[in-house]
Amino acid sequence: xxxxxxxxxxxxxxxxxLKQASDxxxxxxxRSHAMTDREASLLGAARRPTVVLLAGTVSSGKxxxxxxxxxxxxxxxxxxxxxxxxxxxxxxxxRARGLRPQVGAKAPMPHTHRDAVPWLHLRVLxxxxxxxxxxxxxxxxxxxxxxxxxxxxxxxxxALRRADHLSVVLDGRALVSAVDRxxxxxxxxxxxxxxxxxxxxxxxxxxxxxxxxxxxxxAAETEARQAARQVLKDVRSHLSERTEGAIPPVVxxxxxxxxxxxxxGHGVDELLDLWHRAPATPVRGTExxxxxxxxxxxxxxxxx
Amino acid sequence: MSDTTILLAGLxxxxxxxxLAALFHLLRAGIENSAGxxxxxxxxxxxxxxxxxxAWLHFEPLIRTVATVPGxxxxxxxxxxxxxxxxxxxIRGEDxxxxxxxxxxxxHLATVAASATGVLLFVRADAVxxxxxxxxxxxxxxxxxxRLEDWEPEAAPTQTKLCDILEQLELPARGVPVAVxxxxxxxxxxxxxxxxxxxxxxxLLWQLLRAASSQFEVFGISAQGGDLNDPEDLxxxxxxxxxxxxxxxxxxxxxxxxxxxxxxxxxxxx
Numbered sequence: 001x002x003x004x005x006x007x008x009x010x011x012x013x014x015x016x017x018l019k020q021a022s023d024x025x026x027x028x029x030x031r032s033h034a035m036t037d038r039e040a041s042l043l044g045a046a047r048r049p050t051v052v053l054l055a056g057t058v059s060s061g062k063x064x065x066x067x068x069x070x071x072x073x074x075x076x077x078x079x080x081x082x083x084x085x086x087x088x089x090x091x092x093x094x095r096a097r098g099l100r101p102q103v104g105a106k107a108p109m110p111h112t113h114r115d116a117v118p119w120l121h122l123r124v125l126x127x128x129x130x131x132x133x134x135x136x137x138x139x140x141x142x143x144x145x146x147x148x149x150x151x152x153x154x155x156x157x158x159a160l161r162r163a164d165h166l167s168v169v170l171d172g173r174a175l176v177s178a179v180d181r182x183x184x185x186x187x188x189x190x191x192x193x194x195x196x197x198x199x200x201x202x203x204x205x206x207x208x209x210x211x212x213x214x215x216x217x218x219a220a221e222t223e224a225r226q227a228a229r230q231v232l233k234d235v236r237s238h239l240s241e242r243t244e245g246a247i248p249p250v251v252x253x254x255x256x257x258x259x260x261x262x263x264x265g266h267g268v269d270e271l272l273d274l275w276h277r278a279p280a281t282p283v284r285g286t287e288x289x290x291x292x293x294x295x296x297x298x299x300x301x302x303x304x
Numbered sequence: 305m306s307d308t309t310i311l312l313a314g315l316x317x318x319x320x321x322x323x324l325a326a327l328f329h330l331l332r333a334g335i336e337n338s339a340g341x342x343x344x345x346x347x348x349x350x351x352x353x354x355x356x357x358x359a360w361l362h363f364e365p366l367i368r369t370v371a372t373v374p375g376x377x378x379x380x381x382x383x384x385x386x387x388x389x390x391x392x393x394x395i396r397g398e399d400x401x402x403x404x405x406x407x408x409x410x411x412h413l414a415t416v417a418a419s420a421t422g423v424l425l426f427v428r429a430d431a432v433x434x435x436x437x438x439x440x441x442x443x444x445x446x447x448x449x450x451r452l453e454d455w456e457p458e459a460a461p462t463q464t465k466l467c468d469i470l471e472q473l474e475l476p477a478r479g480v481p482v483a484v485x486x487x488x489x490x491x492x493x494x495x496x497x498x499x500x501x502x503x504x505x506x507x508l509l510w511q512l513l514r515a516a517s518s519q520f521e522v523f524g525i526s527a528q529g530g531d532l533n534d535p536e537d538l539x540x541x542x543x544x545x546x547x548x549x550x551x552x553x554x555x556x557x558x559x560x561x562x563x564x565x566x567x568x569x570x571x572x573x574x
Contacts (some may be wrong), residue, residue, distance in 0.1 A: 027409060031405065031406055031407040032407075071435065073511065074435045074461065074463070074464070074507065074508045075435075075507055076505075076511070078506040082511040082514060082515045083467075083508055083511040083512060083515070084511070084512060084515035084516070085467070085471050085476060085512055085515070085516075086467070086471065087471065089464050089467060089468040090404075090457070090468070091473070092464075093457075093460045093461075093464055096435075096447055097459075123515075125515040131515060163553075216414075221555075
């Protein structure tokens with residue numbers, strides 16, 4: 001798989017190819033690896049899944065984190081939670097393949113292409129039935145960048161409104177870099193300002209913060225580590241202010257790590273707890289009747 | 305008379321055809337078995353069964369389903385006072401592999417899966433492809449670009465493929481009982497329980513079956529009685545006094561009674 005002559009980091013290749021595969025028809029075409037908006041809508045109409053969205057910049061670790069959840073289940077239950085099925089196992093495998101060692105080498109995960117088929121599905125069973133369906137929106141970080149920059153309206157990403165859990169992702173690698181830290185902080189605050197708007201996220205209770213690459217943060221020099229922690233604190237405060245004083249959950253993760261103290265998928269246990277504890281949230285300030293969404297209108301359900 | 309359709313499911317070379325051949329011979333020989341099955345007469349359509357039985361009797365590894373058309377195996381049996389028709393179509397492992405890779409199923413597989421009252425899911429003990437976990441990586445290489453065609457569906461872990469196949473056939477959702485036959489059980493440390501081996505070796509699949517509304521049970525099976533590629537094993541098997549000792553004699557066979565999974569399925573689906 002290694003190709004020494006390839007240009008470094010052609011980051012759109014994986015997801016562009018996935019999109020092409022999903023567009024093609026024919027019995028012998030490789031399967032689509034993930035679910036389209038329409039397929040996710042159909043699932044939503046049938047089963048009322050918990051929709052999870054990780055919102056963050058390019059290469060902040062969103063896809064890696066979602067994939068590590070699958071990799072953890074591939075080893076065994078996560079705490080008391082069992083894997084109970086998935087409609088997108090090829091999608092998880094394709095992403096995991098991008099992470100796994102190839103002849104002794106680990107390829108960096110290319111970033112998710114903007115138009116990639118985004119939805120990954122897991123069904124999990126906790127201590128008591130019924131099993132819970134989780135739908136993960138594996139969106140390109142550019143999608144969120146464009147919303148923050150004002151190039152696209154938040155309404156162009158209806159999943160923001162539909163998400164039961166909308167986690168703002170902070171990249172641990174960026175936070176420990178003196179060069180990257182200021183921009184990372186500003187963009188996170190900008191993103192918070194967008195998603196905390198009452199017309200965007202369904203409820204303040206849907207919002208949380210996920211720190212990725214905790215292993216890199218912990219391995220940094222003291223000064224850099226302290227600076228990173230301060231940013232995390234500032235971001236959390238800002239989100240709290242924007243959500244009328246609510247204290248947003250913060251989950252620190254290390255999806256993949258060479259640190260023995262941070263095994264594979266560190267933090268996914270807490271994320272599963274979070275998603276179990278706080279299921280689908282109603283629209284802020286309104287009483288939403290418990291009407292099953294129609295299949296094609298699902299993502300526009302709470303839209304303006 | 306009652307009809308029972310059992311789906312033999314599994315990837316290529318997982319032991320489905322070998323099992324079918326050995327089972328047919330066991331029933332033909334009239335050997336007492338744990339499922340209490342007796343074959344009163346040969347099935348009318350028996351060319352496929354006799355073909356695979358011949359290969360089995362000749363100590364030939366049944367590497368893949370020999371028939372180019374789906375092998376039909378409908379055996380009329382008695383079980384106590386009951387007449388029972390066991391329909392155990394031998395579906396090619398390639399059809400299951402195709403289902404994983406392309407998400408499409410043959411009409412035959414779809415029909416059998418929809419009508420199956422039980423599944424006998426084969427996993428070969430000495431051929432499980434494990435997941436390649438991320439924390440076992442050695443080093444990072446800069447500038448490597450991943451392409452979709454680099455993902456080889458056939459290289460995916462065994463447990464992932466089998467989970468996906470069961471999901472696509474909607475078997476967990478329908479609550480169909482699943483008997484897991486760990487084939488080539490003679491290659492496993494005999495001190496390990498089949499259920500423990502399964503949970504340890506295929507934890508994702510174990511979780512899926514455990515979470516499903518149907519029951520599942522695990523059986524260690526050796527339908528060949530040993531490794532036909534091992535000269536010592538082959539000599540041992542060919543020196544046995546009769547054709548059924550390697551699968552029916554508890555002091556000789558390396559796994560459980562071949563009909564034990566069937567007995568379980570019949571009990572669960574009753």
